[in-house]
Amino acid sequence: MIGPWLSQHRAALASAIRRLVAAPLSTLLSLLAIGIALTLPAAGFVLLDNLRDVGRNAAGAQQISVFMALDASRKDLAEIESRLRREVPGTWRFVPREEALKRLQASEGMAEIVASLPRNPLPDAFVVEPEGAAPEALEALRQTFTGWPRVAHVQLDSAWIRRFDAFLRLGRLAVSLLAAIFAAGLVAVTFNTIRLQVLSQAAEIEVARLIGATDAFIRRPFQYFGALQGLLGGVFAYALVAGGLGLLATPVAELAALYGGTFALRGPGALAAGALAAAGAGLGWLGAQLSVTLSLRRFA
Amino acid sequence: MIAASGLTKRYPGGHEALRDVGFEVSAGEMVFITGHSGAGKSTLVKLVAAIERPTSGSLVVNGQNLAALRKAALPYLRRHFGLVFQDQKLLFDRTVLDNVLLPLEIVGLPRREAVRRAQAALDKVGLLEREKARPIALSGGEQQRLAIARAVVNRPTILLADEPTGNLDAQSALEVLEIFESFHQVGVTVVVATHDPQWIERYRPHVLRLDHGRLVP
Numbered sequence: 001m002i003g004p005w006l007s008q009h010r011a012a013l014a015s016a017i018r019r020l021v022a023a024p025l026s027t028l029l030s031l032l033a034i035g036i037a038l039t040l041p042a043a044g045f046v047l048l049d050n051l052r053d054v055g056r057n058a059a060g061a062q063q064i065s066v067f068m069a070l071d072a073s074r075k076d077l078a079e080i081e082s083r084l085r086r087e088v089p090g091t092w093r094f095v096p097r098e099e100a101l102k103r104l105q106a107s108e109g110m111a112e113i114v115a116s117l118p119r120n121p122l123p124d125a126f127v128v129e130p131e132g133a134a135p136e137a138l139e140a141l142r143q144t145f146t147g148w149p150r151v152a153h154v155q156l157d158s159a160w161i162r163r164f165d166a167f168l169r170l171g172r173l174a175v176s177l178l179a180a181i182f183a184a185g186l187v188a189v190t191f192n193t194i195r196l197q198v199l200s201q202a203a204e205i206e207v208a209r210l211i212g213a214t215d216a217f218i219r220r221p222f223q224y225f226g227a228l229q230g231l232l233g234g235v236f237a238y239a240l241v242a243g244g245l246g247l248l249a250t251p252v253a254e255l256a257a258l259y260g261g262t263f264a265l266r267g268p269g270a271l272a273a274g275a276l277a278a279a280g281a282g283l284g285w286l287g288a289q290l291s292v293t294l295s296l297r298r299f300a
Numbered sequence: 301m302i303a304a305s306g307l308t309k310r311y312p313g314g315h316e317a318l319r320d321v322g323f324e325v326s327a328g329e330m331v332f333i334t335g336h337s338g339a340g341k342s343t344l345v346k347l348v349a350a351i352e353r354p355t356s357g358s359l360v361v362n363g364q365n366l367a368a369l370r371k372a373a374l375p376y377l378r379r380h381f382g383l384v385f386q387d388q389k390l391l392f393d394r395t396v397l398d399n400v401l402l403p404l405e406i407v408g409l410p411r412r413e414a415v416r417r418a419q420a421a422l423d424k425v426g427l428l429e430r431e432k433a434r435p436i437a438l439s440g441g442e443q444q445r446l447a448i449a450r451a452v453v454n455r456p457t458i459l460l461a462d463e464p465t466g467n468l469d470a471q472s473a474l475e476v477l478e479i480f481e482s483f484h485q486v487g488v489t490v491v492v493a494t495h496d497p498q499w500i501e502r503y504r505p506h507v508l509r510l511d512h513g514r515l516v517p
Contacts, residue, residue: 004408011405207389210351211450212378213406 008217016224019197027229030193034233034280037186039240041179042276046241046268048171053266055164062161064138066126066145067153076150077124083148088141090131097122123152183283186233190226190287197222198295205299215296222292223285230284234277242267301327301458301489302348306357309343309513317343319513320357325491325506327457330484332500333493335510341493344510345462348491349383350374362457379407382451382488384461388443390435396422396446397431403454421453422446425479441472448479458489465496473498 020027068077077094084092100122105114130141138156145154198205205218245267256263268276302325309318318340325331333341346352347359350366359366362380369377391399400421404414422428425445427438435443444464451459459480465473477499484490492499500507509516 003410007410008405008408011411203389204391204393207391208402208406209375210349210378210383210389211403211406211454212375212381214372214375217375217406 008220012220013224013228015221016228019221019225020228026193030189030229031233031236033189034186034230034284035236035240037182037189038234038237038276038280041175041182042237042241042268042272043244044171044175044178046245046266046272048168048175050266051171052168054263055161055168062129062138064128064130064141064145065155066128066148066151067155068124068126069150069152070123072124072150080126080148080151084126084128087144088128088130090129092126092128095125095127097124100125183279186230186280186283187287187290190229190284191291193229194222194226194288194291195295197225198292202299205296218296219289219292222288226284226286226288226291227281228284230280230282230287231277232280233284234280235273237280238268238273238276301325301329301362302491303360304347304357307344307347307354307359308356309340309347309352310355317513318347318354318510321510321513321515322357323508323515325489327489328484328487329506330480330490331492331506331508333491333508333510334495334500337495338512339510340513341495341510342462343513344508345460345491345493348458349381349460350377375406379403379454380457382448382454382456382459384444384447384451384459384464386463386466388435388447390443390446390450392434392436394434395431396427396433396435396438399435399446400450400453403450407454418449418453421449424452424482425449426475439472441468441475444468444472444476445479448476452483452488456488458491459483461490461492461494463494464492465494465499470498477502 066080068080081094097120101114101120104122105111128141128145130138138161142154142156145151208218245265249265252263252265302323304324305322307318307321308316310316321340321344333344335341343352347354347366348361350361350369354367357367362377364373364377366377391402394402397415397418400418401414404417409417419428419431422431425448427442427445427449430438430442435446438446444467448461448464451461461480464480465476468476473496480490480492499505
């Protein structure tokens with residue numbers, strides 16, 4: 001029986017839209033409250049997203065230096081080379097000890113010191129740039145390299161990456177908590193709006209029950225109202241975040257240029273817009289559902 | 301259609317509105333419930349309409365025992381009833397037509413079909429030309445006829461009315477009376493609670509006479 005079902009839902013949706021339009025000021029204020037509640041966590045997530053991009057760009061310079069023992073033979077080097085080729089995704093290059101010494105000589109003020117050395121103190125080395133720069137993976141690689149034959153020392157400068165990653169995780173947690181709090185706020189706003197509506201429609205609800213309306217029928221327009229209000233609030237929040245980023249884009253690009261880089265702020269994409277609208281609609285529906293269920297129980 | 305036995309209704313506080321009432325109403329019958337004010341007429345109507353539950357006894361309406369009815373089944377039972385109250389319980393923020401459309405919205409009838417049937421019901425009670433008015437603009441008699449249109453638009457098997465002419469002048473009461481009669485003639489079971497003797501003189505129907513909550517001959 002899809003026909004009655006469909007026409008009931010269409011009627012409920014129409015009634016919800018009528019109620020939204022019938023009280024434009026209160027609708028506008030509710031949308032403002034919901035929109036702002038959603039804007040803050042959404043902006044937080046966008047910010048973290050952009051920070052992660054900054055981290056990723058810097059992570060391009062992530063290297064693991066594998067220093068061989070001073071007396072490592074050609075055969076040992078070939079062994080390491082073949083293992084790198086087989087086991088490590090990414091790029092690597094070999095730095096012979098002579099080349100390392102030459103570079104050191106080229107550095108300012110080092111030439112004399114190098115000249116005074118009786119022999120080349122530098123080992124052969126491999127500089128590895130692994131693909132996929134998760135800190136844990138880098139650490140695992142470091143462990144692996146350390147265990148390879150004739151490897152004297154492995155150096156991974158990942159401390160700052162780890163700190164940055166921990167900072168991002170903390171930020172993500174903080175923004176998630178913020179989002180949870182504002183989500184509860186959104187549910188509460190909807191709850192209250194719907195409670196007032198149910199009270200003002202008491203007569204209609206009583207009559208509808210007397211002539212055979214199910215609770216689902218009575219709840220439906222309120223659920224649509226809550227979901228619709230939340231959806232519009234989500235769209236509003238998206239507009240606020242996108243607009244704010246638009247204003248920030250030029251100053252950020254200028255700042256990046258001053259540091260000699262190029263960095264473009266990444267705005268929330270279509271996916272984020274959909275997620276915001278869906279979150280708004282879902283939370284609005286939840287608030288309406290809670291409110292109308294409790295109110296109806298008090299009626300009966 | 302309706303079978304009651306040992307029906308008792310006691311309200312919190314101890315007031316016994318009905319005591320050990322038993323009767324039967326066959327399908328298509330027209331039955332009047334009469335009695336003095338406070339005799340239990342309204343209570344009996346509320347029990348039959350499943351608005352209230354009996355304290356004890358059994359009450360079977362349309363094949364369902366109301367004393368044991370699940371709450372979720374109630375709306376579907378109600379859809380077989382047409383209910384008319386003394387205070388018509390109209391919705392004053394809707395038009396006349398929208399008031400009559402409500403029962404059809406509840407069962408999910410497509411809009412076009414629903415409007416057609418609502419207009420037919422309004423035509424039957426002589427209110428078709430007032431379909432766009434608000435109920436507040438109608439006279440008392442017209443409001444009661446509107447309530448009847450809403451009660452019958454979903455083609456109920458039982459039409460239940462509690463003092464439908466209580467607030468009406470003689471002429472309006474007669475019109476309402478005739479409308480009920482016409483539904484009885486097309487096979488609808490009609491149960492009316494009234495203290496208005498005019499009904500009984502006119503039709504000599506099956507009468508349930510209540511006195512202090514008991515059925516008397």
